[in-house]
Amino acid sequence: EVQLVESGGGLVQPGRSLRLSCTASGFTFGDYAMSWVRQAPGKGLEWVGFIRSKAYGGTTEYAASVKGRFTISRDDSKSIAYLQMNSLKTEDTAVYYCTREGRGSYAPIDYWGQGTLVTVSS
Amino acid sequence: SYVLTQPPSVSVAPGKTARITCGGNNIGSKSVHWYQQKPGQAPVLVIYYDSDRPSGIPERFSGSNSGNTATLTISRVEAGDEADYYCQVWDSSSDHRCVFGTGTKVTVL
Numbered sequence: 574e575v576q577l578v579e580s581g582g583g584l585v586q587p588g589r590s591l592r593l594s595c596t597a598s599g600f601t602f603g604d605y606a607m608s609w610v611r612q613a614p615g616k617g618l619e620w621v622g623f624i625r626s627k628a629y630g631g632t633t634e635y636a637a638s639v640k641g642r643f644t645i646s647r648d649d650s651k652s653i654a655y656l657q658m659n660s661l662k663t664e665d666t667a668v669y670y671c672t673r674e675g676r677g678s679y680a681p682i683d684y685w686g687q688g689t690l691v692t693v694s695s
Numbered sequence: 696s697y698v699l700t701q702p703p704s705v706s707v708a709p710g711k712t713a714r715i716t717c718g719g720n721n722i723g724s725k726s727v728h729w730y731q732q733k734p735g736q737a738p739v740l741v742i743y744y745d746s747d748r749p750s751g752i753p754e755r756f757s758g759s760n761s762g763n764t765a766t767l768t769i770s771r772v773e774a775g776d777e778a779d780y781y782c783q784v785w786d787s788s789s790d791h792r793c794v795f796g797t798g799t800k801v802t803v804l
Contacts (some may be wrong), residue, residue, distance in 0.1 A: 608793065618730075618738065618781050620793035634791050637696070670737060679785040681728035681743040682793075688737055 575599040575684045577671045582689030585661055593656040593689060595671030603627060603649035606674040608682060609656045611667035611691075619667070621645075623674065624654065639665075661693045697786040699796035706802045707772045715799045717765040717782035725784045727765040729758060732779045741780075742767060769801070777803045 581593040595607065608623035622635035624645045633645050644657040654671060668688040675683040700718040707713040717727060727745050730738035740749050742758035745765065755770045769776055782796035 610793075610795075617779075617798040618732075618783075618795040620795060623793070636792065675743070679726045679787075681740050681783070682730075682738075683740055683743075683749070685737040685739070 575673065577673065577684055577686035579669065579671045579686045579689035582669065582691045584692045584694065586695050587661060587663055587693055589661055590657070590659045591661060591691060592658070593669055593671075593691070595654040595656075595686060597652045597654070597671075597673070600673070602647075602652035605676070607645075607647060607654040608672045608674055609645060609654075610670045610672055610682070610685075611665075612670070612688075613664070613667040616667075621656070621669070658691070661691075663693050665691065666693045667691060696792075697784070697788060697794050699782055699784065699794055701780075701782060701796040701799045703797070704800045704802065706804055707769075708804045709772055709774060711772055713769040713772050713776070713801055715767040715769075715780050715782075715801065717767070717796045718763055719765075719784065720763060722763055722765050722784065723761045725760075725786075727758065727760050728783045729756075729767045730781045730783065731776075732781065733777075738781065772801075772803055774803050777801055 576598045578596045585591045606625045609621040624633045642660045646655045670688045671686040672682045673684040729742040731741045732738040745760040746758040757768045759766050780799045786792050786794050
């Protein structure tokens with residue numbers, strides 16, 4: 574059974590940093606691209622960014638709203654994806670979901686974690 | 696950047712058909728995926744590549760995509776279908792980014 578478990582959320586002050594972790598199980602983690610998607614309270618889904626599998630270079634892409642502040646990385650030996658968030662703003666307050674992209678071109682997100690809440694407030 | 700527009704809400708009586716649209720420039724040339732999200736839960740994939748259903752999703756859920764509009768259709772609507780629904784595409788016009796629709800709240804009357 575595929576499982577994605579996020580951790581590391583919490584309350585943080587504006588301008589500070591936070592690192593989220595996503596521990597995966599039930600599949601060969603290194604074979605898949607992993608994405609982070611967030612949802613502000615009462616709002617819709619917003620893609621944050623993703624990291625390709627090593628077979629595709631392990632490169633990353635980001636939404637314009639977080640580019641330069643957020644960094645996604647992965648440790649295939651531990652089946653963990655990370656989201657490093659720097660220079661946090663109040664508008665970054667959201668539930669952050671770790672997700673897995675399916676195989677193939679323009680694939681859907683086929684699995685989601687339960688999410689972790691990040692609150693940016695002074 | 697690419698924009699996907701959905702109606703904020705759709706209301707439907709039990710047993711009837713709900714249609715949720717997702718508008719985007721030439722969306723018919725893209726692959727569209729649909730997600731269902733119930734309150735307090737993570738989204739679940741209900742339709743992928745325009746019209747395919749993952750295992751475990753009822754046949755009542757179907758999808759189509761042509762021109763500037765993709766549509767998610769829920770036939771014989773049940774109370775348990777009440778949820779938010781989001782369409783999604785990958786936009787390769789600038790780098791490679793995931794785009795979600797604005798979301799539609801389906802209310803079962």
